[in-house]
Amino acid sequence: MDESPLNHKHIAISTAIVQDWIQKSLEIKFQEEFQEGVRAQDIICSDFYVNQFQNGNYVLWKATNMLRINCTLSLTIAKLNTTQLLLDINEGERFVTLHKGTHTLTLNNVFSIAIQKQKGGMYKGKYSIQLNYLLPASEIDFSHEPVCHVVKEKIKCTEVSSVKNRKSRTVQIDDKIIMLKNVHILIEGCIEVQLKKQNGTFFSSYLYFDDIVSLWLCLSENSKVECELAHSQCECYVLKKERRRNYSFVAIVSICLNVMAIEDAVICINGKDLQSRDEL
Numbered sequence: 001m002d003e004s005p006l007n008h009k010h011i012a013i014s015t016a017i018v019q020d021w022i023q024k025s026l027e028i029k030f031q032e033e034f035q036e037g038v039r040a041q042d043i044i045c046s047d048f049y050v051n052q053f054q055n056g057n058y059v060l061w062k063a064t065n066m067l068r069i070n071c072t073l074s075l076t077i078a079k080l081n082t083t084q085l086l087l088d089i090n091e092g093e094r095f096v097t098l099h100k101g102t103h104t105l106t107l108n109n110v111f112s113i114a115i116q117k118q119k120g121g122m123y124k125g126k127y128s129i130q131l132n133y134l135l136p137a138s139e140i141d142f143s144h145e146p147v148c149h150v151v152k153e154k155i156k157c158t159e160v161s162s163v164k165n166r167k168s169r170t171v172q173i174d175d176k177i178i179m180l181k182n183v184h185i186l187i188e189g190c191i192e193v194q195l196k197k198q199n200g201t202f203f204s205s206y207l208y209f210d211d212i213v214s215l216w217l218c219l220s221e222n223s224k225v226e227c228e229l230a231h232s233q234c235e236c237y238v239l240k241k242e243r244r245r246n247y248s249f250v251a252i253v254s255i256c257l258n259v260m261a262i263e264d265a266v267i268c269i270n271g272k273d274l275q276s277r278d279e280l
Contacts, residue, residue: 002029012269019263045189069133070106072129076125083121090111142247158224182214182215191251193249209253220263229258235252
C-alpha cells in the first residue's frame, strides 16, 4: 500500500488560492436632466404605534438634503393611554398638544415631525402628510462646480454568466497550453456628489451606476470571481441647457479593478523540521 503523502513530515493547510488575477479598467458616463425652481408634491401615509417601552421620539417624517418646506398633516389618534400627545416640530423648536381623535395641521418651514416620547405613554393611530416643496435643484449654486468621488465600500462584482455554459479558448504561454473561460461580471457602485447651496452650505447626494464587463480568466467551475478597487477617479459637471431653467448633470467615472478567480484548496507543506505534539 502506498504511503499517504500526509505523514509526520508534512502538514496540510486549507486556504483560498488565487487562480488568476487581472486588472480591468473601465469608464462609465451617465447624466440626469433636471429643472431649477420646479415645485413638487408628495403624500406620505402610514399607521403608527408607539409602545410604552419606546426609547426615543417616534419620527413620522424628516427631510433629507432639503430646506424647510410646507406641509399639511392629518393625524388620527385611535388609542391613547395618557391625557394628551405632544407633537415635536423641528426637533424641539415647537410642540403641539393633541388629544384622541382626528387633527389636521398646516405647518410651514418644517423639516421634522415626531411624536415626543413620554414615560409610560402608548399611542396608536394613522397619519398622512402632504408635502409641498421645491425640488433640491432650486437650491444649487450653479456657479460652483460640483465635486464627486467613488464610494469604495459600495463597489460590488457579481458574475451574471452561467458557470456551466462559459465559453472556452486556449492560449499558449511559455510552451504551455492554458484554458481560459469567458465570464461576464456586473459591476455596481455609487458616487458621492457634493453640491453647494445658494446659502453657502453644502449637501451630498449619492448616484448609483452599473456596467457589465467581459473577461477571460483561468478558473474552474468551483471558482468564485471577486474584485477590489485599485484606483478610481470621478469628474462631474452641471451644464445649462438651451431651455430656461433646464440643466444636465454629467458624471464621468473611471475605475481600475483587480479581478481575481479564487478557489478553496488544500496545500501540503513539507514540515520535516516541525516536531509533533505529544498526544495525551
